[in-house]
Amino acid sequence: MYSEFKQFLDNKKILIMCKGNFVTPIKKNYDIYIGVKQSIAILPQKDVLVMNDFEGVFGLEDYFKEIKYIVFPNVPHLRQKPSIIAKNKLLKYLSLHNFNGKIINYEILSNNNPNPKMEIIRNTRNSGDIIYHFLNMCKNIIFVDVYGMYSSIDDNKDITNVVLNAKIHPEYKEYYDSYIYRVYKNKPDGNKKMITAATNLDKKDAKNINEMFQHLQNKLKQSYPKLNLNFVN
Numbered sequence: 001m002y003s004e005f006k007q008f009l010d011n012k013k014i015l016i017m018c019k020g021n022f023v024t025p026i027k028k029n030y031d032i033y034i035g036v037k038q039s040i041a042i043l044p045q046k047d048v049l050v051m052n053d054f055e056g057v058f059g060l061e062d063y064f065k066e067i068k069y070i071v072f073p074n075v076p077h078l079r080q081k082p083s084i085i086a087k088n089k090l091l092k093y094l095s096l097h098n099f100n101g102k103i104i105n106y107e108i109l110s111n112n113n114p115n116p117k118m119e120i121i122r123n124t125r126n127s128g129d130i131i132y133h134f135l136n137m138c139k140n141i142i143f144v145d146v147y148g149m150y151s152s153i154d155d156n157k158d159i160t161n162v163v164l165n166a167k168i169h170p171e172y173k174e175y176y177d178s179y180i181y182r183v184y185k186n187k188p189d190g191n192k193k194m195i196t197a198a199t200n201l202d203k204k205d206a207k208n209i210n211e212m213f214q215h216l217q218n219k220l221k222q223s224y225p226k227l228n229l230n231f232v233n
Contacts, residue, residue: 002119002137005069005104008032010138017043018128020148020191021156024232028145036128039148040067041162052108052127053077054086055179057093059166064099071104071130074118075111079178082110089172096169106130123223125198132224143228150213151233153191160187 012031017039026044034048035041037056046066051057054076060067078086107114108121121133128149135141148156163184168176183190192209199212202219206212217231 001104002134004102005134006138008069009135009141011140011142013142014135014144015043016131016144016146016149018147018149019155019159020150021152021154022148022233024147026147030145031142034131036131036149038162039156039159042156042158048131050127050131051076052124052130053080054083054090054093055079055175055183056127057090058168058172058176058179059162059164061097061167061169064094064097064101067099068101069104070094070099070101071106071134073108073111074105074115075107077110078175079182089175093169093172104134106133125201126194129220132220132227132229135227136224141227143230145230145232147232149231150195150216151231153188153195153209155187155191160184 009032013028014032014034015026015030016034016036018036019039032047033043033045034050035043035046037051038059040046040049041060041063046063048069048071049060049067050071052073055078072090074087075082075084076086076090077083106119106121108124114120119133121130124130135144164180166176195209195212195216199206199215202215204215206215221229
């Protein structure tokens, strides 16, 4: 499973799209386009979807058939907590919407009974940093441009519209409604709290949100120096 995925990623020019706002147009031609949760919807090519939470599928109903790989935990989160039933719901949702790609599972520390045969990602703080673990397993990555990560407390409006205009299967409507209420009621405030919490974990004294962004970007660069990370605003 991992060997094939590493081969797919290796020696490539890569774009990673997150959900934050950015102003720089995507001009380059990349070998692989990776989207974190619903951000994959705005990419010109939908190669890899990365997510920790089951709710990250909402809004992608028309795109699953284009996605080559979906990367998610062995025990995904549902309503912000690890849930055994979330995996079955996720697999069924993918089947309902004609996903024919491949699934890459991993373990995170929220699972109390991890599968020892799976990659264990110990330092993750959100869905946005998962893919770096897998890229770091490759022999060579030419470069990685990262859009919409640690650049703004506002989400990209096009991505938000994808979520808010999702075509939800009736069986999943209650989960979608709960997700919208919890997460999109005041998204900028929620984003700021997440950034502040991530910065405080490092006991970093940052005077403002821009210093927090810079700290978190630098931390990823230091953690994965061979990836040549370039954060695009």
